[in-house]
Amino acid sequence: MTAPTSPAPHVGHPIGVRDLPEGMLCCAYCGMPQPEGTPTTERLVLGRDVGLRIVDEAHELTFATCATCADRHALAAEIATQHPGFLALGSTSITADRLAAALDALAVVGATPATDAYLNSYPAARSLLERLGDLGALAVWSRAFSPIWQPKASMKTCASEPWLFVPSDLAAEIRRAIGEHVGDLRPPRPIPVPTESRWPGCAVCGIGTVSARRVSGAWKEVTTGAYAGGHVCAADARLLDALGTIGPTLLERSVCDLVDPDRMARRRRPHEPQLQGVTAFADLPREQRATGAATRWSQVDLDALTALLWHGQW
Numbered sequence: 001m002t003a004p005t006s007p008a009p010h011v012g013h014p015i016g017v018r019d020l021p022e023g024m025l026c027c028a029y030c031g032m033p034q035p036e037g038t039p040t041t042e043r044l045v046l047g048r049d050v051g052l053r054i055v056d057e058a059h060e061l062t063f064a065t066c067a068t069c070a071d072r073h074a075l076a077a078e079i080a081t082q083h084p085g086f087l088a089l090g091s092t093s094i095t096a097d098r099l100a101a102a103l104d105a106l107a108v109v110g111a112t113p114a115t116d117a118y119l120n121s122y123p124a125a126r127s128l129l130e131r132l133g134d135l136g137a138l139a140v141w142s143r144a145f146s147p148i149w150q151p152k153a154s155m156k157t158c159a160s161e162p163w164l165f166v167p168s169d170l171a172a173e174i175r176r177a178i179g180e181h182v183g184d185l186r187p188p189r190p191i192p193v194p195t196e197s198r199w200p201g202c203a204v205c206g207i208g209t210v211s212a213r214r215v216s217g218a219w220k221e222v223t224t225g226a227y228a229g230g231h232v233c234a235a236d237a238r239l240l241d242a243l244g245t246i247g248p249t250l251l252e253r254s255v256c257d258l259v260d261p262d263r264m265a266r267r268r269r270p271h272e273p274q275l276q277g278v279t280a281f282a283d284l285p286r287e288q289r290a291t292g293a294a295t296r297w298s299q300v301d302l303d304a305l306t307a308l309l310w311h312g313q314w
Contacts, residue, residue, distance in 0.1 A: 016164030028063035031141035031159030043146035076100035105136030127184035201292030203230035206281030208292015265309035
């Protein structure tokens with residue numbers, strides 16, 4: 001007696017795709033076939049990709065929404081209404097759609113949403129949306145049809161297993177983004193300047209240890225100019241990215257931003273202060289930079305600078 005064999009996959013289908021059973025619709029998200037009576041959703045098709053050009057073809061396609069995906073999207077809607085901070089992103093429905101896509105991205109790689117974390121923590125929910133929302137929108141089954149119908153997409157096919165149709169490179173990108181997202185959820189920890197740095201503290205402000213969730217977000221290596229081989233803290237890294245080089249302007253901005261972070265003092269003048277004697281940590285005498293400083297700009301009289309910004313002439 002021979003053991004029964006599984007039917008051979010359709011020769012023309014890519015991995016994770018099979019023929020759609022008769023009388024069923026595939027889920028718009030995970031791609032699995034659903035029986036008649038399953039809730040449906042519409043997707044607008046604006047054109048069809050025929051290889052060399054896009055042919056205009058406006059109509060709607062009907063997909064199902066399986067119970068698993070519906071539950072996941074209901075959680076997204078709950079998260080969207082839980083945090084007032086999301087109001088800055090637009091309507092609650094738009095936020096819910098972006099969060100649903102982010103949760104879809106987690107489902108692609110079999111990750112389970114940290115429900116309590118996302119409902120109770122706005123930073124966690126915001127990180128979820130920003131790290132994974134766009135990737136999840138690219139991963140869903142209906143993305144092959146809307147807004148542009150892709151050449152190999154067929155309404156006569158469905159997923160052979162949930163999310164197995166997602167391209168491996170997109171799944172890998174989702175895993176990388178999840179790693180970044182998990183890093184966002186960790187509490188900040190003290191991270192000293194990298195041991196290979198040219199100086200024992202930030203080349204600009206001198207701080208030797210900063211609080212951050214990951215090394216990549218705490219320190220930036222300076223690769224060009226006189227300070228190459230050194231590192232700058234995250235605050236000075238943002239200025240370096242904006243200004244391009246470490247010079248008088250960056251030093252003045254850095255120390256002024258420390259004592260006047262909201263620019264309340266500097267708004268009282270039509271121009272920026274021209275400070276004298278502001279020296280980068282890397283340019284201090286060797287004995288003054290033997291170790292990194294406990295705080296930023298400890299080599300400057302910050303009280304005097306604050307008085308200058310509020311009451312001095314500059």
